[in-house]
Amino acid sequence: MFTALPRQSQILAGCGCGCGCAAILKQPSCNWQFSDRKLDTDTCARIVLRNKNLGLQEYKFLLKTIVSSGIGEETYGPRNVISGQEDSPTLKDSISEMDGLIFDTLDKLFAKTGISPSEIDILVVNVSLFSPAPSLTARVVNRYKMRSNVKTFNLSGMGCSTSIVAIDLVQHLFKSYKNAFAIVVSTESLGSNWYQGKEKSMMLLFRSGGCSMLFTNNSALKHQAIFRLKHVVRTHLGSNDEAYGCCIQVADDLGYKGFLLTKSLKISAAKALAANLRVLLPKILPLSEQLRCVYVSRQQNKTKRNSLQEMGAGLNLKTGVDHFCVHPGGRAVIDEVGKSLSLSNYDLEPARMALHRFGNTSAGGLWYVLAYMEAKQRLKKGNKILMISLGAGFKCNNCVFEGRDGGKDEVENRKTKGVQRLPIRLAFRPTYRRARMHQFI
Secondary structure (H helix, E strand, O other): OEOOOOOOOOOEOOOOOOOOOEEEOOOOEEOOOOHHHEOOHHHHHHHHHHOOOOOHHHHHHHHHHHHOOOOOOOOEOOHHHHOOOOOOOOHHHHHHHHHHHHHHHHHHHHHHHOOOHHHOOEEEEEOOOOOOOOOHHHHHHHHHOOOOOOEEEEEOOOHHHHHHHHHHHHHHHOOOOOOOEEEEEEEOOOOOOOOOOOOHHHOOOEOOOEEEEEEEOOHHHHHHOOEEEEEEEEEEOOOOHHHHOOEEEEEOOOOOEEEEEOOOHHHHHHHHHHHHHHHHHHHHOOHHHHHHHHHHHHHHHHHOOOOHHHHOOOOOHHHOOOEEEEOOOOHHHHHHHHHHOOOOHHHHHHHHHHHHHHOEOHHHHHHHHHHHHHHOOOOOOOOEEEEEEEEOOOEEEEEEEEEOOOOOOHHHHHOOOOHHHOOOOHHHHHHHHHHHHHOOO
16 A cells, blocks of 8 residues: 555556566555654654663664654554554554555555456455454455455565565466456554564664555556566575574564564675576676676676675666666665665665655555656656565565556646655755754653
8 A cells, every 4th residue: 555656556467478477557556644643753752762661772772763764754653553552452453454554555446447346356465464364365355345266365474575476476376367357465564563672673663554556467458557567586595594584573582572683684685686686687688788797697606795785796787777666674775775786866766765755664665666756757668667675584576567658647646745845855854853852862
């Protein structure tokens, strides 16, 4: 559920070759959060100060992290956290949070596309940290009275890169189901997973959000397509113990559950991204750059260097890619990926502004980045968009879309609330937040 920027729904229309190819007709569905869920500086500070497990140093660390995070004043959180009940979440709170996000975007998706819920053949919902019974997909089927033969899939525990996993699943299912419609819903449950401990490596700044997307492989709809899915490459380093444990859900010494990020995260991310791009880049780069890709790959194997910056040395990705959707998982994530691939500030602006406006919304974050590009009229017919996602496991899942339509709703998108004010010069934002936080220390 895009909390704002993208147009309301996405449909993928197939190429008609029977191989499961796909292309987007409309844009991802947005969910506008309510003002009572807004996590501005003052609200963040009050939530931090409510945590009695924190000492003075932990308070200062967390407040400093908030100031320098790149996250703005208009992100959103779950209602139970805003209302001060983060230490005692209930099942009702979690279900209410998911219903609010999922149903709102699906309502808008069906209204915008004119597609009936009874026409949906495949439904995929990915929420990593909440898996009730009946499942979230069952709640969707019940709410919209979908057909009894709808194929449903519930993805959990797969982290921030799950959205690409869901798309890959749909692409493979399209090989068996012809002229089908599929919905992918990507969001995250935060209300029952708000970290209450004091371990600095577990103090992560997640925010509420997500998206719903509509896909089809019906070749009769290809002329309505906005994007076509060209390639998906998934890389999983779970067999490596260091990579497996670098981003993992654990309980701290006080018994509080949260996500632990270890020092090996950066190395594991570099290895996963490098391995993924070695497979993906030959599919999208011209021959001259492919030869350079082979040379760089061999040099890496000789030197065994894992630095993200060194991984992309000598490659010019812009010979095969026009736009880059980098997962807005944090300021450091965006900067490191940008350095590794020699991306410019213009290339990274959508990720930085998505992080600023919506925060790290986990698996739904990529679509906020794409939404920003759409709202700013960056996407043209024939453009290639590379989506880069990293997640627990450790996984790197990337895909490439091709623009099929310049976008007919740019004017509507430009008027989307908050977008016209972006980009902003983030270098000056910490000054305001630091002044506000100083009142609480």
